[in-house]
Amino acid sequence: MSDVNTERQFKPDDSFRDSIGTIDDDGKRHWIFAKKPKGKLYNYRSIVSILLLTLLFAGPWIRIDGEPFLLLNITESKFSIFGQVFWPQDIHLFAFAMITGVVFIVLFTVVFGRVFCGWLCPQTIFMEMVFRKIEYFIDGDFKHQRKLDKQPWNAEKIRKRVLKHGIFFMISVAISNTFLAYIIGSDELVKIQTSNPMDHLAGLSLLIVFSGVFYGVFARFREQVCIAVCPYGRLQGVMLDRNSVVVAYNYVRGEGRGRWKGKKEVRSEVGKGDCIDCGACVDVCPTGIDIRNGTQLECVNCTACIDACDSMMEGVGLSPNLIGYYSENDLAEGKKFKFSARIKAYTAVLIILTITMGGLIFGRTDVETSILRTPGMLYMKTEDGQIKNLYNYKVVNKTNNDFDFEIRLVEREGSVNMVGQKLHVDARKVTEGAMFVIIPRESLDGRKTKIEFEVWSEGRKLETVKANFLGP
Numbered sequence: 001m002s003d004v005n006t007e008r009q010f011k012p013d014d015s016f017r018d019s020i021g022t023i024d025d026d027g028k029r030h031w032i033f034a035k036k037p038k039g040k041l042y043n044y045r046s047i048v049s050i051l052l053l054t055l056l057f058a059g060p061w062i063r064i065d066g067e068p069f070l071l072l073n074i075t076e077s078k079f080s081i082f083g084q085v086f087w088p089q090d091i092h093l094f095a096f097a098m099i100t101g102v103v104f105i106v107l108f109t110v111v112f113g114r115v116f117c118g119w120l121c122p123q124t125i126f127m128e129m130v131f132r133k134i135e136y137f138i139d140g141d142f143k144h145q146r147k148l149d150k151q152p153w154n155a156e157k158i159r160k161r162v163l164k165h166g167i168f169f170m171i172s173v174a175i176s177n178t179f180l181a182y183i184i185g186s187d188e189l190v191k192i193q194t195s196n197p198m199d200h201l202a203g204l205s206l207l208i209v210f211s212g213v214f215y216g217v218f219a220r221f222r223e224q225v226c227i228a229v230c231p232y233g234r235l236q237g238v239m240l241d242r243n244s245v246v247v248a249y250n251y252v253r254g255e256g257r258g259r260w261k262g263k264k265e266v267r268s269e270v271g272k273g274d275c276i277d278c279g280a281c282v283d284v285c286p287t288g289i290d291i292r293n294g295t296q297l298e299c300v301n302c303t304a305c306i307d308a309c310d311s312m313m314e315g316v317g318l319s320p321n322l323i324g325y326y327s328e329n330d331l332a333e334g335k336k337f338k339f340s341a342r343i344k345a346y347t348a349v350l351i352i353l354t355i356t357m358g359g360l361i362f363g364r365t366d367v368e369t370s371i372l373r374t375p376g377m378l379y380m381k382t383e384d385g386q387i388k389n390l391y392n393y394k395v396v397n398k399t400n401n402d403f404d405f406e407i408r409l410v411e412r413e414g415s416v417n418m419v420g421q422k423l424h425v426d427a428r429k430v431t432e433g434a435m436f437v438i439i440p441r442e443s444l445d446g447r448k449t450k451i452e453f454e455v456w457s458e459g460r461k462l463e464t465v466k467a468n469f470l471g472p
Helices: 040-061 088-112 115-119 122-139 142-150 155-184 186-194 197-221 224-229 231-239 264-269 304-315 328-332 341-362
Strands: 070-073 078-081 084-086 246-249 323-326 367-373 387-397 406-410 415-418 430-439 448-457 460-470
Touching (some): 040 115, 040 155, 040 186, 070 155, 088 115, 088 231, 115 122, 122 155, 122 197, 142 155, 197 224, 323 328, 367 448, 367 460, 387 460, 406 415, 406 430, 430 448
Antiparallel strands (some): 070 078, 246 323, 387 430, 415 430
16 A cells, blocks of 8 residues: 555545645646546446447437437527427427426435436546546556656657557547537538538538547546536535435544454454545545545545445455445434425426426427518508408428418408418428408407417318407
């Protein structure tokens, strides 16, 4: 065990919060050489990461009824989620989805801490399950990495650096292409990749820039994203309470620390806790913290310290779970987890939002029509004394099929006269036009009369639209 580890002592005060493990006393970057984790939880995280990465890279190529599994084409205002096409007119659905997502994350954090960061966050998955594993394979474990970092630039170091960073950049290019496919679509991406680069300078420039950004994040910036950039880590301080379940050190069982080894009963007799102060939990931490100091904003709940501590406990014949998933009340008062009033309130709000969002999605129509009186136009009189208004209409086709349509005036005597064009709308397109509505004067309710239109296609009513009719 290293000399650094022999000097570690329990800090009963909070002085450790005055600094972070990635910055030294001179304010310079302290590079983290994390020990390669291993254990049951790490294996589970690896399986989850493989599934999520497979879904991420396969996503742009998956089609459901001819539509992408996920597409966020901002430039063309086209969005596809699970094969369902959404348009700017569906922006309220995105608003509700965002609100529901935020409430879910808050609720999840209140109950389970930063489980999302350790198990589902793309930053953690790419860093720990892709880039870090490549680094372990090429440079070796943390001691070999530290030694390689200090040694002069010789043939071995140059070879490993070129190989590692070359692979890092190629993966960054793959990530950049994948994210671009989610924005412009996989078909368009293939066109860019297989055609003359000079015809797509803007897209090529974006690919290079984003590839450089991803490379910089995972090759150099690394854990600083979680510590200094990501707002989620900063917010956990106001979202967690004493009932929140987080990765924590059982200080009641572990203190006081001591390297002396022996049976648990003997350690208790001499005033020793179960923590043998080996420093294994610190060595594996990818953000350079000591979990024994308590909950810290740098902790991403990756569970590496749990596996490392369990391995040491097993080796010295002590019980596992000295570090595990606990709440503060679990440790300090021996209370079991319970639903607090705040958790119940968040859950109720989340249920309401989910039901509302489900109703909006299932109630979403394939066609959306707007009919409005032409701005600045007054009513007109026909030769036979009827009243005429000019309207603008817009029909949004959210389906994958072209269709002809007609607009009918309902529940009121009168007629609809279209101006010019054929009433046709292409798949996933918008058509606009104008029409005159003529109603006998005696059928009007006054200066402003409410009227209704129905949009029909192939004998099927698609939608009902309300409007106002202006009269004398």
